[in-house]
Amino acid sequence: MPTDLPTLDLLRSMSDRHVLAAVATAGRLTRAAAASATGLSKPTVSHSVARLLSSGVLVEGERASGGRGRAGTYLTVNDTAGCALAVQAGPHGIVGEVVALDGRTVASRRRSIPVPVTPGALGRALVGVCRSLASDSPGPIRAMTLAVADPVDRCTGRVIELPASPFLVGELDPVALLDGVVPVRPVVDNDVSWALLAEREHGVAAGVDDVLHVHLDEGMGAAMWSGGRPLHGARGLAGEIAYSLTAVHGRGSAATRSGTLMERVEALGYLRDGGTAVDVEAVVEDLDRGVGQARTLAGAVAQVVRAHCYLLDPELVVLSGGWGRHTQVVEAVTTAIADAGGLQTTVRTAEVIENAPLVGARTSALDALLATWSTQPGGARTPSP
Amino acid sequence: MPTDLPTLDLLRSMSDRHVLAAVATAGRLTRAAAASATGLSKPTVSHSVARLLSSGVLVEGERASGGRGRAGTYLTVNDTAGCALAVQAGPHGIVGEVVALDGRTVASRRRSIPVPVTPGALGRALVGVCRSLASDSPGPIRAMTLAVADPVDRCTGRVIELPASPFLVGELDPVALLDGVVPVRPVVDNDVSWALLAEREHGVAAGVDDVLHVHLDEGMGAAMWSGGRPLHGARGLAGEIAYSLTAVHGRGSAATRSGTLMERVEALGYLRDGGTAVDVEAVVEDLDRGVGQARTLAGAVAQVVRAHCYLLDPELVVLSGGWGRHTQVVEAVTTAIADAGGLQTTVRTAEVIENAPLVGARTSALDALLATWSTQPGGARTPSP
DNA sequence: GATCATTCGTTAGGAGTCCTGACTGAAGGC
DNA sequence: GCCTTCAGTCAGGACTCCTAACGAATGATC
Numbered sequence: 001m002p003t004d005l006p007t008l009d010l011l012r013s014m015s016d017r018h019v020l021a022a023v024a025t026a027g028r029l030t031r032a033a034a035a036s037a038t039g040l041s042k043p044t045v046s047h048s049v050a051r052l053l054s055s056g057v058l059v060e061g062e063r064a065s066g067g068r069g070r071a072g073t074y075l076t077v078n079d080t081a082g083c084a085l086a087v088q089a090g091p092h093g094i095v096g097e098v099v100a101l102d103g104r105t106v107a108s109r110r111r112s113i114p115v116p117v118t119p120g121a122l123g124r125a126l127v128g129v130c131r132s133l134a135s136d137s138p139g140p141i142r143a144m145t146l147a148v149a150d151p152v153d154r155c156t157g158r159v160i161e162l163p164a165s166p167f168l169v170g171e172l173d174p175v176a177l178l179d180g181v182v183p184v185r186p187v188v189d190n191d192v193s194w195a196l197l198a199e200r201e202h203g204v205a206a207g208v209d210d211v212l213h214v215h216l217d218e219g220m221g222a223a224m225w226s227g228g229r230p231l232h233g234a235r236g237l238a239g240e241i242a243y244s245l246t247a248v249h250g251r252g253s254a255a256t257r258s259g260t261l262m263e264r265v266e267a268l269g270y271l272r273d274g275g276t277a278v279d280v281e282a283v284v285e286d287l288d289r290g291v292g293q294a295r296t297l298a299g300a301v302a303q304v305v306r307a308h309c310y311l312l313d314p315e316l317v318v319l320s321g322g323w324g325r326h327t328q329v330v331e332a333v334t335t336a337i338a339d340a341g342g343l344q345t346t347v348r349t350a351e352v353i354e355n356a357p358l359v360g361a362r363t364s365a366l367d368a369l370l371a372t373w374s375t376q377p378g379g380a381r382t383p384s385p
Numbered sequence: 386m387p388t389d390l391p392t393l394d395l396l397r398s399m400s401d402r403h404v405l406a407a408v409a410t411a412g413r414l415t416r417a418a419a420a421s422a423t424g425l426s427k428p429t430v431s432h433s434v435a436r437l438l439s440s441g442v443l444v445e446g447e448r449a450s451g452g453r454g455r456a457g458t459y460l461t462v463n464d465t466a467g468c469a470l471a472v473q474a475g476p477h478g479i480v481g482e483v484v485a486l487d488g489r490t491v492a493s494r495r496r497s498i499p500v501p502v503t504p505g506a507l508g509r510a511l512v513g514v515c516r517s518l519a520s521d522s523p524g525p526i527r528a529m530t531l532a533v534a535d536p537v538d539r540c541t542g543r544v545i546e547l548p549a550s551p552f553l554v555g556e557l558d559p560v561a562l563l564d565g566v567v568p569v570r571p572v573v574d575n576d577v578s579w580a581l582l583a584e585r586e587h588g589v590a591a592g593v594d595d596v597l598h599v600h601l602d603e604g605m606g607a608a609m610w611s612g613g614r615p616l617h618g619a620r621g622l623a624g625e626i627a628y629s630l631t632a633v634h635g636r637g638s639a640a641t642r643s644g645t646l647m648e649r650v651e652a653l654g655y656l657r658d659g660g661t662a663v664d665v666e667a668v669v670e671d672l673d674r675g676v677g678q679a680r681t682l683a684g685a686v687a688q689v690v691r692a693h694c695y696l697l698d699p700e701l702v703v704l705s706g707g708w709g710r711h712t713q714v715v716e717a718v719t720t721a722i723a724d725a726g727g728l729q730t731t732v733r734t735a736e737v738i739e740n741a742p743l744v745g746a747r748t749s750a751l752d753a754l755l756a757t758w759s760t761q762p763g764g765a766r767t768p769s770p
Numbered sequence: 771g772a773t774c775a776t777t778c779g780t781t782a783g784g785a786g787t788c789c790t791g792a793c794t795g796a797a798g799g800c
Numbered sequence: 801g802c803c804t805t806c807a808g809t810c811a812g813g814a815c816t817c818c819t820a821a822c823g824a825a826t827g828a829t830c
Contacts, residue, residue, distance in 0.1 A: 005424055006399035008788060008815050014391035015816085032778055039390055041818055046779065063825095069777025070825040151727070163726040210619040222696065226618065231611045233698025234595040235729065238611075240695035243725070245630040245688060247644050259632055260692070303630060307645070310625035311607065311693065313618025340628070341548040342536070344620065393786050393817060400787085417807055426789055431808065448797095454806025455796040774829075781822075786815100793810070800803080 012051075015040060017374050019048040020057060023075050024370055027102065030064055030072030049075060056081040057101065057373050077101035082142040082372060084365035085133055085182060088191060088358040089126055089174075090149045091117065091218060091277075095358055096129045098137045099365050107136040123177050130181050143368035144186040146174055147194040147357035149219060154236025157188040164242045164262045164276045165219075187368065192239055193230060194360030195352070196223040199318055201363045203351035212314040213350075214241065214305060216324030218277040220261060224312060244308070246300035264300050268293045280322040287328040298329045302336035309337060309345050320350035397436075400425060402759045404433040405442060408460050409755055412487065415449055415457030434460060441466040442486070442758050462486040467527040467757060469750035470518055470567060473576065473743040474511055474559075475534045476502065476603060476662075480743055481514045483522045484750050492521040508562050515566050528753035529571040531559055532579040532742035534604060539621025542573040549627045549647045549661045550604075572753065577624055578615060579745030580737070581608040584703055586748045588736035597699040598735075599626065599690060601709030603662040605646060609697060629693070631685040649685050653678045665707040672713040683714045687721035694722060694730050705735035 004010060018038040023029045029037065035045040052058040061074035079100035087096035093112035097105045109129045113121050134141055150172075151160040157175035174188055196213040199205040205213070209228040215221050222239040224231040232238055242262040265271055265278055270293075272279045286294035301324075305317060317337070319330055334347045352359055389395065403423040408414045414422065420430040437443040446459035464485035472481035478497035482490045494514045498506050519526055535557075536545040542560035559573055581598040584590040590598070594613040600606050607624040609616040616623055627647040650656055650663055655678075657664045671679035686709075690702060702722070704715055719732045737744055 004399070006396040006403070006788080008396070008817095011391040011393070011396065011787095011816060014389070018391070030778075042779070043781085043819090044817060047816085064778090065826090067777070068827060069775080070779080070827095072778050160727055226611060226616045226623075227614065229612060229614070231616070231697070233611065234700035235698055237698035237727070238696065240698075243695040244692045245632045247630045247632060307629045308696065310628040311623065311696075312616070313620055313622035313625075315619035342545055342622070391817080393788095396787060396816095415807070427808070428790090428810085429788060432787085449807090450797090452806070453798060454804075455798095455808085457807050772830085774827100776825100776827085778825080779823090782820090783818105784820105785818080787817100788813105788815080790813085791811090794808090796805100796807085798803105798805085800801100 012048075013374055015044055015048045016051060019045055020052060020077075020370060020373065023058060024077050024101070024103070024366075028061060028074040028076045030074060032072055034075065052373070055373060078139075079104070079106070080139040082369055083137045083139045084369040085130060085137075085141055085144040085186070086147075086358060086361040086365040087126070087130065087133075087144070087186075088147040088194075088355065088361060089122065090147075090191065090357075094122075094125045094129045095355060096133050097358065097362060098133050098141075099362050099369070100138070101366075101369060103366055105362070106138055107133055109133055119172050123172060123174075126174060127177055127181055130178055134182060141182055142184060142372045143365050144178075144182050144184050145194070145361040145365040145368065146186045146188045147191040147361045148172070148174070148188060149191045149357075151237050151240060152188050152190050154187075154189055154232055157186065160235070160237060162240065162242075187364070189232075189236060190221060190223070190239060191357035192221040192223040193232070194358070194364070195320060195350070195356035196225065196318070197230070197360030197364055198352040198356045199320075199350055199360075200225065202359065203318075203356075204348045205316055205318055208316045210312070210314045211316045211318060212305070212308060212312055212345075213318040213320065214301075214324060215321045216278075216301065216319070216329070217280055217321035218272075220265075220278065220321075222308075224314070226312070226314075241304060241308070244304045246304055261300060261304055265297065268297055270297065278323070283323040284326060287323065287326045290328075295328065295332075298326075298332040299336075301329055302332035305333050306336045306340050306343075309340070309343050314345055317345055317347045318350050319347065320353075320356065325349045397433075398759055400429055400433045401436060404430055405437060405462075405755060405758065408443060409462050409486070409488070409751075413446060413459040413461045415459060417457055419460070437758070440758060463524075464489070464491070465524040467754055468522045468524045469754040470515060470522075470526055470529040470571075471532075471743060471746040471750040472511070472515065472518075472529070472571075473532040473579075473740065473746060474507065475532075475576065475742075479507075479510045479514045480740060481518050482743065482747060483518050483526075484747050484754070485523070486751075486754060488751055490747070491523055492518055494518055504557050508557060508559075511559060512562055512566055515563055519567060526567055527569060527757045528750050529563075529567050529569055530579070530746040530750040530753065531571045531573045532576040532746045533557070533559070533573060534576045534742075536622050536625060537573050537575050539572075539574055539617055542571065545620070545622060547625065547627075572749070574617075574621060575606060575608070575624060576742035577606040577608040578617070579743075579749065580705060580735070580741035581610065581703070582615070582745030582749055583737045583741045584705075584735055584745075585610065587744065588703075588741075589733045590701055590703055593701045595697070595699045596701045596703060597690070597693060597697055597730075598703040598705065599686075599709060600706040601663075601686065601704070601714065602665055602706035603657075605650075605663065605706075607693075609699070611697070611699075626689060626693070629689045631689055646685060646689055650682065653682055655682065663708070668708040669711060672708065672711045675713075680713065680717075683711075683717040684721075686714055687717035690718050691721045691725050691728075694728050695725070699730055702730055702732045703735050704732065705738075705741065710734045 022037045035042045059078045063071040084099045096109045098107040100106045111125050159172040192215045205211045211225045213223045220242045222241045243260045246264045407422045420427045444463040448456040469484045481494050483492040485491045544557040577600045590596045596610045598608045605627045607626045628645045631649050
């Protein structure tokens, strides 16, 4: 079922995209190098470059040197032609960056929010950070990504209130909040989704098309890639594992033997008082000391992951988060999968630790920024007679 | 990240695919009608049609009539230019069809296998049906799809032995078996995957991009679509729900309170003696009479589906199978999802009942058959100097 | 320092695809 | 019997891709 109409514009935009992507990933490139990198011919690349230069995405730099023959002129992406915002809203505050077209972070802001966090305070902090970043941006903001530590409806960008949302109970509407602040509609998603993107880009999931990423920290969430594409679900809510059922064999009271993962955490006494956030320090300490309760929790997690492996058949399971990366958890999951029949899934810990959601949001923002020029061609248009 | 190189061949093949798809879906079409249907210009369509005629996919029929002006010549797909095989291997035997390019079933075979089913007997029956179908085919076999009622590795086409596979315990290797019988490599997949395809094509899931299909019969399996694409997993094994954990609140012995869905079925006494197949008649009868055990099972299924809805966020849940379509199960699942917070998933029963996997395999075989001409162009090639 | 090989980027020409607009030819309506 | 209407084709223009060859610039070599 073909979707697009075949037209010459399609070919041209494909060429431009190829060239722009080649220059963006290589950092700087001459026309000839771009030709060999993309597989296009030199004249075609020259034409593309001319278009991209006139639209302002690319700029010519100094001459190359060191080679044997004539020195070519380097092409680089124009970091002032457009910038992107990558922002992470977590339980500890807001972290945001301005990303230039060459992928470098041009500016960054960090703002913490006093506990207890209210939606109003969070929204004000978000707007403040974005306004400040936008004023510091060397070029116009043409794309934005936002990572939120809560279930998010990707279509509306709104935070969804689920029974066991650990962080923001109230409604947050970033799209509406940032309407006049940022000139583009932000792409909002759960932070675990962004973290998995980071892991696929720079971490242990590079090149793996079917991944299950389980994040266990104050909140518990998952993200999935299937067939080389992110698995979002109808509303983008996919990944809620706190409601996954657990069942640990062996002794124990009835309350600790079944129920959702969330109820299990609560029954084991690992919820921070009254709320729905996991007491990470307590879990880690008990896992370190080998306390039975903590081992039970690790076993419950292992069984949840095992069941989801049967459901999704991933090639790789990535474990992350304050207690998800703990050796006891990793070992429990690994043995549970190894003991299960028929599964060929490997288990690894996340490699991108520092602000992983922000890293993923950054690369995605850069992609969206580059795509900006493909969708709305700024170069010479075909005139109509 | 662009993948294909922009070339004029790409445009041409896109045009051909558009035209061929338009004719195939409409049944018969004149050049002018095809032009307006595809959005291409009349000369372009004429060129495409010339190529497709010379390659033999299309044939010219009689003149159109009834219109006001000149009557056009109808174009139809050439049902003898190539055919596809769609075969279903279930616990009751083998059902297979020859599908022509116009989508009609040209020949069909059915062969039952005496119980107990052995891999050898099944393989022989499969080969026999395929050989018989191939000899009856009006054109060369250019594509084949095979639905197997067991976990299947889509890459190798082999049946995977899982701890609780209800049907074929031994190894079955259809690709090797059919090597000399059918001139193409069959696409093998689990029958629930094909059933979901049928449901998306002709049933309740039409146009829905995120679907969770749960099939409860002798075996228990699931299939998923996410973002408009089937979710297969790394090896194509995705959909094993027999290992999903269950937890039913309320009274009951410890054995009936937790464990995998498979263990739960066993503990409730609904497994056919000794094996791993569900006793469908017993479950249905007990559901009809409202027996507590059956209600417990329905509740367990409901909780499993609910948990998977949180994980996958589907727009629609389709229930099928001998006892999956039972009112009690549907009601239990519906209320479980409605009572859960934050979910907006609707629950429906499958509409394609009669040989649903075969129906899905048929449409997929037809798609693969049509794609045959796009991938290996049989028309005029660009000569190399 | 002059010459040569090598490489960069551009120009010229061929092949091919799409489109618009005009043309021929056939069929039905008045 | 003429006219309208529509199907399919032809001709021309615009555009894109490619190969081949051409100036230009640079390092190596004598």
